[in-house]
Amino acid sequence: MFTRRTFLGAVSATAVVAATGSARAADKIYIPLISKGFQHQFWQAVKAGADKAAADLGVQVTFEGPDTEAQVDKQIDMLSAALAKKPAAIGFAALDSQAAIPLLKKAQSEKIPVVAFDSGVDSDIPVTTCSTDNVAAAALAADKMAALIGNEGKVALVVHDQTSRTGIDRRDGFVNQVKSKYPKIEIVDIQYGAGDQLQSTEITKSILTAHPDIKGFFGANEGSAIGVVNGVKESKKSGVVIIGYDSGKQQKQAIRDGIMAGSITQNPVGIGYETVKAAVAAVKGEKVEKHIDTGFYWYDKSNIEDPKIAAVLYD
Amino acid sequence: MTNTEMAAPMATTSGKGRFAGAQQKLLAFGTLIILLIGFSLASPNFMQTSNVLAILQATSVNGILAVAATLVIITGGIDLSVGTLMTFTAVIAGVVLTYWGMPLPFGIIAAILTGALVGLASGTIIAKMKIPPFIATLGMMLILKGLSLVISGTKPIYFNDTPSFPVISTGSIIGDVIPGVPVPNGVIVLFLVAGLASYILGRTVLGRYCFALGSNEEAARLSGVNVDNWKMAIYALSGGICGIAGLVIASRLNSAQPALGQGYELDSIAAVVIGGTSLSGGRGTILGTVIGALIMSVLLNGLRILSMPQEWQTVVTGSIIIIAVYADMMRKRKA
Numbered sequence: 001m002f003t004r005r006t007f008l009g010a011v012s013a014t015a016v017v018a019a020t021g022s023a024r025a026a027d028k029i030y031i032p033l034i035s036k037g038f039q040h041q042f043w044q045a046v047k048a049g050a051d052k053a054a055a056d057l058g059v060q061v062t063f064e065g066p067d068t069e070a071q072v073d074k075q076i077d078m079l080s081a082a083l084a085k086k087p088a089a090i091g092f093a094a095l096d097s098q099a100a101i102p103l104l105k106k107a108q109s110e111k112i113p114v115v116a117f118d119s120g121v122d123s124d125i126p127v128t129t130c131s132t133d134n135v136a137a138a139a140l141a142a143d144k145m146a147a148l149i150g151n152e153g154k155v156a157l158v159v160h161d162q163t164s165r166t167g168i169d170r171r172d173g174f175v176n177q178v179k180s181k182y183p184k185i186e187i188v189d190i191q192y193g194a195g196d197q198l199q200s201t202e203i204t205k206s207i208l209t210a211h212p213d214i215k216g217f218f219g220a221n222e223g224s225a226i227g228v229v230n231g232v233k234e235s236k237k238s239g240v241v242i243i244g245y246d247s248g249k250q251q252k253q254a255i256r257d258g259i260m261a262g263s264i265t266q267n268p269v270g271i272g273y274e275t276v277k278a279a280v281a282a283v284k285g286e287k288v289e290k291h292i293d294t295g296f297y298w299y300d301k302s303n304i305e306d307p308k309i310a311a312v313l314y315d
Numbered sequence: 316m317t318n319t320e321m322a323a324p325m326a327t328t329s330g331k332g333r334f335a336g337a338q339q340k341l342l343a344f345g346t347l348i349i350l351l352i353g354f355s356l357a358s359p360n361f362m363q364t365s366n367v368l369a370i371l372q373a374t375s376v377n378g379i380l381a382v383a384a385t386l387v388i389i390t391g392g393i394d395l396s397v398g399t400l401m402t403f404t405a406v407i408a409g410v411v412l413t414y415w416g417m418p419l420p421f422g423i424i425a426a427i428l429t430g431a432l433v434g435l436a437s438g439t440i441i442a443k444m445k446i447p448p449f450i451a452t453l454g455m456m457l458i459l460k461g462l463s464l465v466i467s468g469t470k471p472i473y474f475n476d477t478p479s480f481p482v483i484s485t486g487s488i489i490g491d492v493i494p495g496v497p498v499p500n501g502v503i504v505l506f507l508v509a510g511l512a513s514y515i516l517g518r519t520v521l522g523r524y525c526f527a528l529g530s531n532e533e534a535a536r537l538s539g540v541n542v543d544n545w546k547m548a549i550y551a552l553s554g555g556i557c558g559i560a561g562l563v564i565a566s567r568l569n570s571a572q573p574a575l576g577q578g579y580e581l582d583s584i585a586a587v588v589i590g591g592t593s594l595s596g597g598r599g600t601i602l603g604t605v606i607g608a609l610i611m612s613v614l615l616n617g618l619r620i621l622s623m624p625q626e627w628q629t630v631v632t633g634s635i636i637i638i639a640v641y642a643d644m645m646r647k648r649k650a
Contacts, residue, residue, distance in 0.1 A: 038625055062622045070574035073564055077373040077612075081619035084366040085358075098473060099568040102485065162469045163574050 028060040031279045032082035033091035033272070034075060035065035036118060036164075040195075041248045042222060042268050045314035046118070049272025050091070057280050065093075069164055072096045079103050083112065089279035092126070093118040095164075101125075113282035117275040119165040127282045130274040130292040132266040134166050137296040138173030138220070141243050141264050142182070144298060145174075145216050148241045148261050152184035153215035156207045158224040160195035167192075170220040170245065188214065193224055200227020201234065208235045216241035222248045225263065229254045247299075247313040255304055262300030267312040270294045342642060343590055343606040346635075347613065354617035361620050368498060370609075370616045375484070375501035376401070376564045378608035380579060381586035382505075382512045383556035385604045386549055388587055389516070391529040391596025392448035394550070396437060396455040397557050398579030402572070403459040404430045404561030409472030409571035412480065419479055426565075427558035433459065434554015438547035460577060467573040474569050484566035501563045505605070508559055513601040515552070525549055529596025586611055589639040610635070 033050055037043045047063040054061040064082075066074040072095045080103055082090060090107060092114055094100050104125045107114050116126035145155060157174060161167040171190060178185050188211050193200035200219065204227060208214060217232070217240060219225030225244030229251075232240050244251050244263035254260035271294045278288045299309045355362040380397045387394040404426040412422040433455070440451040474480040483500060490497030516522035524545040527535040536542045565571045584594075590607030592599025614635060618628045 032622075062624075064619065064625045067578065070572065070576075071578070072568055072570075072572050072575060073376060076568070077369070077616070078619065080369040080373070081366070081616050084363060084369065084616075085360050085620060085622070096471060096568065096570060096572065098570060099572075161574065163471065 028058065029088040029280065029283055030060045030062075030085065031089050031091060031276060031283075032085065032087050033061055033063045033117070033275065034079050034082055034093070035063060036069050036075070036093045036095050038063075038065040038067070040222065041314055042246055042266075045268035046272035046275075048314070049269035049274075050276045051272075052269070053273040053276035053280075057276065059088075059276065059280055061091075061276055066095070069095055069161070072099050076100060076103065083107055083110070086110075087112060088283045089113040089115065091115045091117055091275040091279055092121065094121045097122040113279065115275050115279045115282065117271055128278045128288045128290055128292055130271055130278060130294055132271070132294055132296050134169035135173035137245075137264045137266070138170040138218075139177035140296070140298055141170075141218055141245070142174045142177035144262060145218060145241060145243050146178070146182045146185060148243075149185070149215040151182055154186050154188045154211055154213060155216040155218065156189040156211070156214060157187065157191070157218045157220060158200050158203055158207075158228050159190060159192050159220040160224050162192050167220065174218055174220075193227055195221050195223035197223050197227045197230065200224045201230040202227075204228045204231025205235050208232070208237060208240075214240065216243065219244045222246040222251060225260070226250045226254070229259055233259065247315075249315045252304065252313060252315070255299070255301055258301060262298060264296055265299055265309070265312055266296050267294045268314060269312060342646065343603055343610065343639070346589075346639065347606055347610050350610065350613050350617060354613070354620065357617075358620050361617060364496070366616065366620070370612050371502040372485075372499045372567070373616065374608050374612040375499070375505045376560055376567070377579070377582050377586060377611065378505040378605055379508050379556060379560040379563060380583040381590070381604045381608045382509050382601055383553040383560070384580070384583045385587050385590075385592050385599055385601060386512060386516070386525060386553045386556075387448070388584075388592050388594060389525050389529045389596060389599045390546060390549055391532065392441065392546075392550075393452065393584070393594070394437070394553060395449065395452040395580045396433075396459055397553075397560075397583055398576040399456045399459040399463065400430060400433055400554060400557040400576075401561040401564060401579065402576035403433065403463045404558040405565035405571040406463045406467045406472060406573055408562060408565055409474065410466060412474060412477045413472050416476065419477055422477070422480070423483075423562060426562050427555050430558025430561065431551045431555035434557070435547055435551040437554065438550030441550065442543035442546045456577070456580065463571075463573040463576070467571060469573060471570040471572050474565065474571075481566050481569050484563045501567060504559060504563055508556055509601050509605050512556065516601060521545065521548060521552070526597055529593075529598070531597075582611065583608075585636050589636060591643055607639075610639075 035043050043065055050061050050063055064078050075095050076099060090112055101123060104114055104123060108125050114126045116129040118131050120129040120131055157171060159167050159171050175187060178187060189207050191203040193203050200223060217228045219228040228242050242260045244260055247265050251263060274292050274294055278292060281288050297309055303309050380401060383397050384394055407429045408422040408426040411417050411425045437452055437455050440446050441448050486500050487497040488500055516525060524540060528546060532542055586608035587604050589610055590603030614632060618631060
């Protein structure tokens with residue numbers, strides 16, 4: 001019994017050390033990025049950008065984020081472990097700015113520059129913020145929607161959540177643009193599907209049932225947009241204008257097939273790349289701008305293959 | 316379990332449970348030590364005071380929830396609502412302190428009382444309506460998740476008007492006495508809660524019936540125990556402890572985050588199981604659970620310190636849970 005116990009213990013300890021030993025690099029500048037998520041293709045694209053910058057600039061980066069965007073405390077634990085590694089700089093996309101302030105102050109006192117990315121931090125600690133202007137991007141989506149439905153009719157929004165900065169900004173960016181510029185467009189419903197494809201599908205179908213004469217949908221992130229596409233397909237509706245956000249294989253396919261009119265893309269690869277680039281500049285004591293706009297684009301069937309657009313889309 | 320034990324659960328199980336518990340604690344404790352040594356050798360950044368304190372801080376919430384889950388699991392039940400109940404009580408504290416502007420003690424009492432009442436409600440649904448614990452608490456998990464969003468208006472409630480609130484979790488009474496060891500108060504709260512739960516389990520009638528229900532509920536009923544009432548009491552106690560977890564997490568984040576909580580029940584159940592408590596009830600210890608929770612956060616922190624890619628961290632954590640439970644089964648088979 002004791003042998004088995006010792007054996008199991010030894011096996012697990014060896015496995016842990018062996019598996020991770022190789023991941024440690026020597027004397028390169030080390031920059032951990034603590035993101036808001038991990039599994040979504042969007043975050044993987046940010047990671048790809050960060051990895052590319054790391055290769056170009058000869059630094060080491062790691063990329064971590066919690067399973068869902070609600071897990072504020074888990075993100076804080078990740079940030080805290082990252083700081084324990086005494087990094088040269090840190091990239092951070094805050095789920096809740098306030099909760100992270102004590103640790104950011106710690107970073108500041110240890111002279112570790114913080115680069116905020118994606119959604120920014122309500123504090124003057126970060127040396128810069130690399131992000132998309134989500135309000136302006138969603139307003140562009142509203143303009144495209146208005147043009148496609150002839151400036152009048154009913155539209156609805158399927159948004160990922162009502163608590164995160166991006167959820168709020170995209171919803172408000174779209175809604176306010178419609179209210180101020182397109183008085184004949186009526187927003188009949190705004191529903192939240194947690195960015196989950198299936199939930200968003202069900203939401204879309206129920207909105208279609210409630211408003212059979214609806215002309216357009218705006219899906220405010222990748223999961224919501226695909227949910228809208230599936231919901232419209234399952235309801236066998238045609239002629240509904242769908243505008244999405246971000247990219248991903250399914251969304252790109254929907255645009256090529258003409259089911260989706262078009263979509264707003266951020267530049268996730270650019271967010272990752274600029275974050276690492278700014279962090280390295282800060283480590284070297286170079287001056288960095290207070291805000292780095294990583295940009296957004298409208299893309300549809302006509303320009304999806306354009307190299308400039310294709311470069312920022314991810315599968 | 317043998318027939319003799321079935322016939323007289325109260326006479327033998329608690330003694331047996333305590334003995335088996337001691338062995339399991341040793342096993343879990345050994346795993347913890349091996350992990351600590353392994354990570355210390357692998358990285359000089361692991362065994363620093365600030366990182367050890369960060370690990371303890373990261374354990375506090377899951378540890379308290381796991382203690383709450385242990386009580387229910389020993390009765391042979393399960394509580395899937397611990398995570399969202401924690402969030403719900405945090406939101407209630409936010410309403411009392413921030414929206415109503417009442418002094419801190421009212422917020423603390425409101426959170427714990429709300430937790431206990433919701434626990435009592437779950438216990439009543441299970442004991443009186445005879446709905447299986449898995450279903451009853453699954454329903455409760457969703458109800459509370461929704462209510463947290465409704466009450467908070469889906470926005471985090473901040474505690475900026477109660478400057479002393481963050482002290483509950485992030486302040487350090489120990490650090491004030493002994494500078495240089497600023498153990499966060501949240502950790503002290505965990506140990507106090509664990510001590511109290513351990514005392515209740517080992518030294519009180521409530522604890523005794525907790526084991527009796529888990530070993531053989533029917534036998535307990537036939538021996539004249541008011542099974543329903545004791546069960547409700549245990550769920551209420553467990554709920555009250557979730558209320559304490561709600562205060563600790565809200566204090567740590569200086570906000571009640573209404574969307575948080577789902578998924579935390581699985582972390583707490585994992586800690587309970589690694590700590591050697593049997594999911595079929597009748598056997599378990601609080602100390603084992605606390606060690607189980609520590610193992611989980613040491614493991615996660617260590618893997619992060621070693622910069623292991625996140626997808627592999629998850630794989631390793633899952634494997635450790637299976638290894639721990641398998642080791643426990645091997646031991647039981649031989650015992």
